[in-house]
Amino acid sequence: MSRYVSYRDFDWLLIIFVLMLCGLGVMEIRSATVHTKFAGAHIKQLYWIGGGLIGMFLISLLNYQALLDKVHWMYIVAVASLMSVMIFGQKYLGARRWIKMPGGQHFQPSEWVKLILILAVAKYFADLHHRELSWSDFIKAGAMVGVPMLMVLAQPDLGTALTYIPIAIMGLFLGGVRAKQALAVLLLAGLVMPLAWHKLKPYQKDRLISFMEPEADKQGSGYQVIQSKIAVGSGGIWGGTGTQTHLSYLPVPQTDFIFAAFAEEHGFVGALGVLLLYFIVLMRLTQNAQTAPDRAGTFVVMGVVAVLSFHILVNVGMVVGFMPVTGIPLPLMSYGGSSVLFMFLALGMVMNVRMRRFVN
């Protein structure tokens, strides 16, 4: 296999932009945590990035098509791991997301499952025989994503569960979903909404309410949204001294609100620059999808595009007040091992596809 692939085909351009984003992230993490108890987080982030890069290289060595052939097993393992979290999982911060490993480390399966899901969805749609989806195909696709999603929801982890949805949507869209089917889903979503509202935990309800009306609970759930807007707004065009971040008014600036911290310090110019970088990354990824050797490859890359776009939309949307507060991190910039590793492994898959684009 490696005869046909060379590292010249590695998407160096993509890596450069990705590393730029990572670098800005590390800088901002350092700035946001320098006088707090999280100081030194940026060093840890560098380790994660390093590890991620290694992982990316390793994955790109494999043949994705061979991986896709084995995807059924991987899917079963994924579902099994989610099941084991439900049964053996440790409750931490009110959610059962982690399993304690013998070595004492914590293992959060929901991120791995995301990766496997991208592959599974890709394989499924790639193998379809029709240009348009039949109802049974449609439902099967829904189930394939829906089952793990519900399991994650039960943990409960609404945020991560929601990130499975773009994978499904992308797959359906590219796989030839029919207008009628799309409408059916929307209708179903509409009917389920009131039921879903009841099932939401109080803090989640609070977050939605604060989204509508941040002033209603200034000190409680509205606080994060308001502080985020203040931080971003006070950055102006060229950026400020980052008082809100440094005086701890902006909550969790190194993770969920890293974009707000960055926008405060670097202003509209800086924030727009970051958005531009992300946009370039996404366009580059799409280009890789277009040059993929087969449908499966395209689906894989677009699956990654879907997840990445979703994260950016929800996180930046939350920071500027267009979206309710969720726990969804900003990929490549937010501090956090799972997020960083997931991104680099996903990028590894993309590299994988790209490197084999001339192979047939």
Add this chain to the structure above:
Amino acid sequence: MFGRDEKVSSIRLTAVQYIILVIFMILAYGLWRLQVMQSDFYAQLAEKNRIRNVPILAPRGKILDREGRTIVDNYPSFSALLLRDSSRDLNADADVIAQGLHLDAREVRERIRKFMSMPQYQPIFLKDDITPDELAFVEAHKNELPELDTIMAHRRLYPRNGFMAHLVGYVGEVTETMLNQPQFEFYNPGDVVGVSGVEKQYNQVLMGQNGSRRALVDSRGKEVGRLDETPAVPGKQLKLTVDVDLQIAAEEALEGKNGAIVAIDPRNGEILAMVSRPTFDPNDFAVRISRDEWSKLVNDDEHPLLNKAIQAQLAPGSTFKIIMSTAGLQEGIAQDMHVTCNGGASFYGRYFKCWVVAQHRTHGVVGISKAIYQSCDVFFYTLAEKLGIDRIAKYATAFGLGQKTGVDLPQEVSGVMPSEEWKIRNFKQKWYAGETISVGIGQGAVAATPIQLARAIGGIASDGVLHRPHVAFPTDLPPSIKPASAPEDEVHVPIDPQNWELITDAMTVVTSPEGTAGSAHLQGIDFGGKTGSAQTISNSLKAKLGNFGKANYKDNAWFVGVTPRRNPELVVCVLFEGGEHGQFAARVAAQVVKAYVEKQRRQPTKMAKDAGKVDVGAIWSAPDDDGDKNNGLQAGHFFLDVPKKPLPLAAAAPGLQ
């Protein structure tokens, strides 16, 4: 055949790219809105977050008496609190802290638990008003117990035991209803303002203006830097017209009785003393008063919170006869009037008794002078019938009855002076001539406050010149405060000189053995006045209630006295609730007058300096009627046994000085 090599629809891929572009443009717009369009708004909010205004509290002005002695002051009050943003285990230290602050350890733990849900920068208040040794405890343990801290606030210190409580008043936090009123526009929640008495009336003078200090804070509320500072403007001190020495004498005189005393200088309206009993301790209000204690005070039948000197409107009884006399003489009726008092008389089909019947005698033939010093009811019933209610009302209102005196204290009541017009206006009924009879002796619909009577009778004795009573010197006040008494406030009611002399001379006979207050005689002092004994319920009702009526509805005793008799320097009005006989009120007034005169003649000063005996030379003084046993004659030399003079109550403070 559609297979795995078939490419994904390029249209759809392009569509995805455009969708992503749209999403990013929406996000960029969001940024634009916050950072370009509304950036000033958010920059301001960012400032507000991190800059905090800490008020610098202005100390409230002191209240002094006319000689500059401090009556009300502030004292520094320390509160102990527990800081929470340290890493200390508060529960572990709870026992030590409780011991040092004399608290119950369980209570301390309970508080810590209750505060768990509050933001960490809010400290836990453990105890207000800590004593010096508790303060020392906190200071000494600064290293072992860094979470323990103190905060200082100024508290108002009032004299103990309710001394001058009604006149001075007390302070409290401004309430929401008050804040809604226009005069409180510039006040903030948490401000301490006067709630009653002088504290309320002169709040603007006493209050001062808080300053502020701008500090840089982090999100936990911790101060991390200091910006600028506006200093506080302290409140001005207020000098009252009250004389503490006379006030002490008045408070002692009324001890154990309910009622009120007002002592005024009729030449200018300055109030020298004002007492109301029962009293309350305003220091209880300085720290927050419990709801139960407050209800108890408010619902107490004897109304301790009421300043009876200006808020008790009661039938004045025979003291009203002075006004009647003035009216009668000015109208030319009373001069030559002679009435035979056989213990009562009939008017309009009703028999009206004269009080003298209770002593199993009659007054016989009385003229105006004897009617005054023997307080003959029959004479004044007759006079009332001849004058008619409207002429009585004309003189009474000229002397201020039925209206507020305008004293510079809050919530004065106006009393009642009936007339034909008054009856129609308030009861839509005609005034019956029969009702005038009881008014003649100060009963019936007439109601007056002690301060009104003091002003009226003091004015009559001052040749008809009346002033507005006040407690603060008008010249001391800043220009923005309207003075309590202005030259326009002087009222002149014309009284013919002979009438004036007649009345004032008769008043002096009252305090001689021939008068109704002989037991209040003061040797060597020109002291006169009028007694009064006012029924609180009608005779028939009292009879119906039998012994209960006798025990609970005793007559009120009144006395208004002046010294000297004409153009007096002092007028004293005493209301002795349930005192029954005016002469008891007269004795109270005599005590006050004696204290005043003795101070004028500088006697107490000499006495206060020495303990034991004082050599006052060869002055002969016989024992007085009022039981002054200090005098003795020793071989031509005269020594006085000096009683131990009590400390002025105003200067003592708990644990300080």
